[in-house]
Amino acid sequence: MNERLKRLKVKARDLDQKSYRQSQPLNILSDINAQNLTWMRRMAHLTARQCQAEVPIIDPDEQIVFTRTLPAEIPEVYTPEQWQELTTGRTIHESGPINNLSPDWGMVLSQGLLEQKQIALDGVMNCQNDPEKLDFYESAIITIDSVIELANRYAKEARRQNRMDLVEVLQQVPARPAQTFREALQSLRLLHSVTHLIGHYQIGLGRFDQFMWPYLRSDLHEGRLDMEQAYDLLAEFFISLNKDSDLYPGVQQGDNGQTITLGGVDQNGQTAVNELTRLCLRVSRDVSMIDPKINLRITADTDLELLSLATELTRKGLGFPQYSNDDVVIPALVKHGYSLEDARDYAVAACWEFIIPGKGMEVVNIGALSFPAAVDRALRDGLLAGEEMAGILDRVRTEIEYQVNHLAQTYEKLILPPAPFFSVLMSDCLSEGKDLSKGAKYNNFGIHGAGSANAADALAAVQEFVFNQRSIKPEDLIAALDQDFQGWEDLRVTLAGKAPKVGNDDDRADTFLVTLFNMFADACEAYGTTTLGGIIRPGSATAMYYIWLTQGFEDMREPIVGATAEGRQSGKPFGANLAPTQGVQIRGPFSVLLSFAKIDYQRIYNGGPITIEISDSVFRDRDSIQKVAMLVRTFAQQGCQQLQLNSMNLETMLDARAHPENHKNLIVRVWGWSGYFCELTPEYQDQIIARHIYAFD
Amino acid sequence: MRRGLIFDIKEFAIHDGPGIRTTVFLKGCPLACMWCHNPEGQSATPQILRNPGGERLVGEYITSDDLAGRLNRQAKIFKQNGGGVTFSGGEPLMQSAFIAEVITLLDDIHVLLDTCGYGSSDDFRHLLKKVDLVYYDLKLMDPELHQKFTGRDNSLILENLTVLSQSGVPFVIRVPLIPTITDTTENLSRIANRIQNLPGLVKVDLLPYNQSAGAKYEAAGMRWQPDYDEKKPVTANLKIFTDLGINVGVK
């Protein structure tokens, strides 16, 4: 990286941009209430006012501009009473606005906003008798005008600073089609920032190497850019994503959903890896910041060279790329109603969920199924009733169905705020005259499947000691659980240490893992179609639920569980995503992959990675990069779905816990995203340290 | 069916041969090298390791059937990635009949034998018929020094080197570089001279001294008393080998 890029990185890390920040959010409420606007118009008005209030900031080092000056808080468009009235009896998803999606960036960059405006203008002409459509189209036009106006003010500021290079770019985009790589990056930077500016969050950057490559290719071809200049621009763009991200905190700082998805196949199923794919990996490796978070789509045939390049990021401890296996993901999506063309175009949402950019109003994280809670109830009731394992499993099935139905029914009442500007960025909203909040081509929900290994281990332990060996009495087990193993330490050690465990390629435990996921899939399939016209997608992730489901969280819809029969004490976290129960002795990464390869990923397809920690000592010799790349390939060859491979130095993390001031830039993988270790709260830091104590070396 | 005594099975072993492998560590070794960093591999019986954090039984008897079964589950991974199984130790030759039986039960898996060469030549010859690659340790060429630092002289090891080179099995010579002991011009030159022109020699790997070698002695109830300066940097004089046209690298 050259000096300019280094300066930009330091400024972003030091949050220099904060000095430009306005102290107060706008207050637009009295204004819009006085005009008595529809909800749609209120959202358009919000977009317009936020854009107007932005103050153009141009750093002399920047070639790609936009710095957010408005604070994190998004102005209200309703009073609390009005909001109450609007949403009573309805379900609000998280904090409300549409989130965790990826627009059709390729379309909007290549066509420009003015072309979208033309579609809306035609719409207005053609739907004079349809007030709802009219409301949508007119609102969309307001938002488009306000974003172009914001770009114009940036252009004006650029002219004032005599930055004619920037003036030229900003006169073209985002209003008109991007013609160069730089224009495309600028357009994306501005549009992506506006989505956050108006309250959307965890908005992904989709298949960046696909929709950006044509611009770079023609620049290279026409001699407008060489690879070094391309590197420079891309690095600046990546750094820019770290600039305002303190405004997008998520559940923990860093959980901001700024993901990109690289590689994969094109619409014909041919490999889509290109020069930009590799450039993104190289730039990300060198920039070494938490955003953008990279997902790499691979197959069993992906070449080791690309995997080795990706592994260099793992070696740096960035916690990405996360890998998805096209061989598994694409057919599963097709099986569940996605067209082949769309399935081939999937991207990864904020963490791991597979979505089709521009095409879906999917809520892929409506909550989590707690496998351990289901198993815990079934075990207690079943053992008390004197049942054998078959009876207990019947009860598990009932509990799983109950939890799935509860979440799905809750989301039947989902209400989403209108999103006229976000609709402009989607593939079909304007042509169909339908706001995104009213649905799109795909309207599915996703549920995480949390604590699967813990729950399977609990069943395996009961099978082993209560039924096979008959060495633990059912009433003792229940008493021990009730007392959180106080006074039952020997029993706890037996359960935790001597039973078969998921992650060891041991069918005595893995069979329960498979059964649990099949029951989850059965429950989702049995639920059928929602009133929104979608289905329920079961997944294998935990998100933050590995902690929430054991410690509780305000207003959580999921059940909390205390001590569990795999020997886990109350309050201790579950494994993150697909990982063995924490603290279990595991044979090694092959066995972990072989265990989790047994899950039927054609039915469990919402995403959720196998998570493997390897010690950084693995990387001590030259061959190691290629061999870790082989491990990644093994994951795909075994037919697994998603992989998260992390490499860390335990001592460094312990030192960072004690002396955070020395480790400001230490990056770790948290659940579906990477963050700065020192910016996490202690319970998340502890869980990551505990994970790495058991890293493979 | 035979039983063997092992002290670890390590998956994704990436420093133990081509591709990605699983290494089986056999317990028991006839030598007692002063720099041995696996002291728990030396005794041929199960033993308790006592660490500040607690106790752990090291050494597990396993049947050839069970071991082969476990390894066979990973056969596809090995095959697709140019990897396989490595038998290491301790000293695998001490349990050569067991290993031979395990190999017979494997599903066409690449096998690497990592040996110090101290064992019955007949056993070795027999085992060589079943393995694909050998890592052969040469430590010291001087018999007296060898006796002093490993507890045995090296005549058997040098004899077995001849057996190896006549077997047709490709092999890699591995030399641990112990400062001032094995890492001397004299010793390395003698090694180079002995192995040049041996049929089957693929290359020489020089293994720089591991400064944490002493870490496990106390836990194993043994005394760590290196008779050399651990801190001294290794010289790793590659030229001694390249001059003789021997392919050499530092690991």
Ligand code: SF4
């Ligand atoms: S030959 Fe290997 S295992 Fe045996 S004592 Fe020497 S270093 Fe240790």
